[in-house]
Amino acid sequence: MRKLGALSFLTGTAIIFVVAMQSHGQQSEQAVRTLVPKIVASWETFDLAKIEPYYDLAPLKYNNWAEYRAGVPKVLFEPNSSLKLKVNDDLRVHSRGSLAWATFTFGADITNKQGATSHLDGRWTMILEKRTKGWIVVHEHVSAPLGAS
Numbered sequence: 134m135r136k137l138g139a140l141s142f143l144t145g146t147a148i149i150f151v152v153a154m155q156s157h158g159q160q161s162e163q164a165v166r167t168l169v170p171k172i173v174a175s176w177e178t179f180d181l182a183k184i185e186p187y188y189d190l191a192p193l194k195y196n197n198w199a200e201y202r203a204g205v206p207k208v209l210f211e212p213n214s215s216l217k218l219k220v221n222d223d224l225r226v227h228s229r230g231s232l233a234w235a236t237f238t239f240g241a242d243i244t245n246k247q248g249a250t251s252h253l254d255g256r257w258t259m260i261l262e263k264r265t266k267g268w269i270v271v272h273e274h275v276s277a278p279l280g281a282s
Contacts, residue, residue: 161228217242231263
């Protein structure tokens with residue numbers, strides 16, 4: 134009888150742990166699901182001070198945020214006067230402990246400084262880490278299908 138009682142206790146404890154972990158994972162995924170559109174919208178401002186709080190990364194070409202801050206405006210902000218981004222309805226978020234990843238497609242409407250407009254459809258992947266102040270992007274990849282404008 135003691136073995137059965139101990140087994141019941143262990144089984145009950147394991148079930149509580151699994152349910153708690155699932156609930157925590159769902160809360161993490163919902164937090165990231167809410168955050169991703171805010172991160173995407175920060176890019177529309179062309180203001181690195183509004184983008185920077187969401188990031189801690191060193192892209193392929195950059196070794197730190199200072200280099201990123203110096204490089205991004207030349208490529209994205211200087212030639213353009215506006216950027217409008219729309220996250221499509223395929224946002225997927227997954228989390229494991231303090232890490233989460235989000236994948237989605239998006240549309241970008243870009244107006245250059247000469248007034249010409251263009252549209253680009255692309256894919257975006259974000260890897261986020263939960264830190265003291267909340268979720269922060271530690272790696273991302275943005276791409277457009279081959280042959281896109």
